[in-house]
Amino acid sequence: MLKKLLFLFVLAVLCLTFIPQLTKPSSTLVTVFKLTENPAVIVKGAQGSALTVNISFGEKEVEELLGQLTKPYPLLFVDSDWASRFPHLAEEIKKRSVPVALLGVQGQSYETDLNLFAEQLSQFEKIFAARPLWFRTADEEFPSSLLQQLQKAEINALGSTVQWKEGKLPKASKGEIISVSYHSGGRPKISDVKRLMESRTYQSVEDLLFRPTVKTKKIPQ
Structure with missing residues (x-):
């Protein structure tokens, strides 16, 4: 009887020790969808289409845009300021619960100010209470020093296949990542954005990149 009780006690200890570890989500999976071993900029996926929107300017226009969004939502790149x-x-x-990522400024600025990215990231985390999975500069230029910072922070650099403004819709291509920008230099009409959203079936960036094709954009020296 004593041996049986001892066996049950040991079994209970083992269960309490190892089962929580087996059921606990991997911190790596929760915090980062890491696609590349070395610093690189992802600009195209393997299948389908994904829509991304850069937001750094406007109030009423953005409010109107948010009112038009339907699932699956585009990925919003938001400027912390x-x-x-x-x-x-x-x-x-x-x-x-619209997916949101961090939008930076012009790529060259991160060469001039090496603390800029860390400051923007900290501000973003305070506002959204989460670390972004993706980062994009306003001009989609990613200096090598910035890529190293992103790699260390376990944040993926995401460019785009097509930077669309307005007018004629881009021809659909496999694995395309389309970006639309709301910035001080100009914003598309909401009617044009609606045409773009209705022109094809979109999916999340993560689904688009399930079997990713990774390319690198120009890295200024």
Whole structure:
């Protein structure tokens, strides 16, 4: 009887020790969908189409855009300063669980100020209470020093296949990543964005990159 009780006690200890570890989600899977071993910029996937929207300017226009979004939502690249100026829109994005990523400034700025990325990341995390999975510069130029910072932070650099503004819709291509920008230099009409959203079936960036094709953009020296 004593041996049986001892055996049950040991079994219970083993269960309490190892089962939680087996059921606990991997921190790597939770925090990063890492696609490349070395620093690189992803600009195209393996299948389908993904829509991304850069937001660094505007209030009413962005509010109207958010009102038009339907699932599957596009990936929103949000400038931290913009989110600080319009916290009610940042809250709306969080409330609706629209996927959000960090939008930076011009790539060359990260060569001039090596602390810039860390400051923007910290600001983003305070606003959205989460670390972004993706990062994109405003001009989609990624200096090598910035790529190294992204790699260390376990954040993926995402460019785009097509940078669309307005007018004629881009011809669909396999694995395309389309970007649309709301910035101080100009914003597309909501009617044009609606045409783009209705022109094809979109999927999440993660689904698009399930079997990724990875290419690198120009890295300024």
